Amino acid sequence: MPKAVQQFVCSNCGFTVSRWQGKCPECESWNTFAKQAPAIHAALSGVSAQPVRLHAAGFVRVERISTGMAELDLVLGGGLVPGSLVLLGGDPGIGKSTLALQTALYMSKAASSVLYISGEESAEQIKL
Numbered sequence: 001m002p003k004a005v006q007q008f009v010c011s012n013c014g015f016t017v018s019r020w021q022g023k024c025p026e027c028e029s030w031n032t033f034a035k036q037a038p039a040i041h042a043a044l045s046g047v048s049a050q051p052v053r054l055h056a057a058g059f060v061r062v063e064r065i066s067t068g069m070a071e072l073d074l075v076l077g078g079g080l081v082p083g084s085l086v087l088l089g090g091d092p093g094i095g096k097s098t099l100a101l102q103t104a105l106y107m108s109k110a111a112s113s114v115l116y117i118s119g120e121e122s123a124e125q126i127k128l
């Protein structure tokens, strides 16, 4: 079943947030957030799995991919695991997007290509 996701957009700068806020963290304007028509996100489907006891699970050593930033690699246990998903969490303005974009920049220089997907910021905000 598709899930509707509510978003609020700053009428002054276009910054997008998932919950209404009185002050825009981007342009610092007050009371500029307005509800945006909900986006539809398709749910995962067709995925099934059976529970496995850990003692029965195998161990595979995986070659990790360096992010180009030694401290981030350290936090990730040696780099990114191919095919994995990393969730960046933190307060608004703490630097999650900056870290993600910096990682994309470093990895694009080392790898052939990087796909940057954002569910919160517009392409124009990312380009800025």
Ligand SMILES: [Zn+2]
Binding pocket: 010, 011, 012, 013, 014, 015, 024, 025, 026, 027, 028, 029, 032
């Ligand atoms: Zn704003």
